[in-house]
Amino acid sequence: MLVSVRSVDEALVAARGGADFIDLKEPSDGALGGLPVATIGAIVSALRAHGIGLPVSATIGDLPMQALDGILAQVDAVGGCGVDYVKVGIERGPGAFVVLDALSACDWPVVPVFIADHGIDAALVAHACTLGFPALMADTADKLAGSLFDAVPTADLRAFVARVRASGRLVGLAGALRMAHLPLLQSLAPDFAGFRSAVCIADRKTALCPERLAALAASLHGEAVEPAAA
Template sequence: MRVTTPPATSPPTLRALVSVRNLDEALQAARAGVGFIDLKEPSDGALGGLPVAAIGPIVLALRHAAPATPVSATIGDWPADALALIERQVARVAATGVDFVKVGIEPGPGAVALAEALGRQRRAGLPLVPVLIADRAIDDALLERVLAQGFAAVMLDTADKRGGSLLQRHGDARLAEVIARVRQAGSLIGLAGALQLGDLPRLRQLAPDFTGFRSAVCAGDRRLGLDAARLAGLLGALSQPATQAVAA
């Protein structure tokens, strides 16, 4: 499934990626009209993965419930130097029929080699989305190597969800610069990392292609289930015209 960037003449529209942990949550997100559905296990870390055997049935159910909605899945949190294991897990998750396979890349030793290995898998036909872990500084050299691989989309996220959101860790000027560089390279750009409803005015100004949410749509701990009222509130706010949402 191809996900395209809205035309430049369109008003900026934030599309929500909501992370879900099981079939019930996936169908709840589909019924609510979420733009992207992301399969992960939040109790196992920032990019905790569901068991591969559980992913396929959820994807199949979503193809019936929301056939036009892109579905992604994470492979779990792996150290960058575990290349063979990561490549094997990417292939296994891709075989479940998801539209995108998300792989976290933590800055540090092995990060560039991992980005290049994922690039080879992309060129072999696997639908990969690298997720740059950006709790601290966004590594420019790593970003350039990621962009050189030609991925359909790139995300920024945080690992420590209790240490502040992505927007609290990075200023708007820096994030806008990264967004522009990703777009210039021809990829979609997504922002995630403990984002909340109150972040929407800044997110609208930054205008990424999609924004990832989990904490904001859970009642309390993100490891608990989705909250229907919070999910409806988020999607309702996203559907408002930008000027009305900012005024609210």
């Protein structure tokens, strides 16, 4: 259960509410909106000061594939904040192969996040699986257009999970996921699933809701989940 947060207070709420991974981003600035470097460092320091050792990831912001120098500079800046993983959005297109090669040579543990609004590029994923990334993810950019399951056929997601797992990497899924998607997630069995919309008071730009966090954590960590009614 990866929970995306934007502040120290939200990070502590998520950690105490059952999150297994803390993910740092600014939901008002897109799917992988980046927080200021100073904020990322403050959140990491606060979690560690409270004795919370959960793994922490942080996004670099939504940068196009042609901005390779900017991507690498931001990876260095975010990685230097003490996070465990640096998440970088990967858009479909020939330029993505060059970006993946460059990211694999970084000094920080980078997690490529494949933007899947128009499907998952199997060739791109296969290439990433040959590189030294600790994990790969699929996510969506347009959270108002539906969930990851609306954007990508379940068979393709199953193939994505299987390919990444066969390469020895961790695999994660995200993209406007809700409680109703838990049976599908449990069927696909990724190593982690990312949530923001499902654990907020209203939409993903509002504050985290401790009650929703607790309910989601309980469902993911043990209680059986019945398939949603058709």
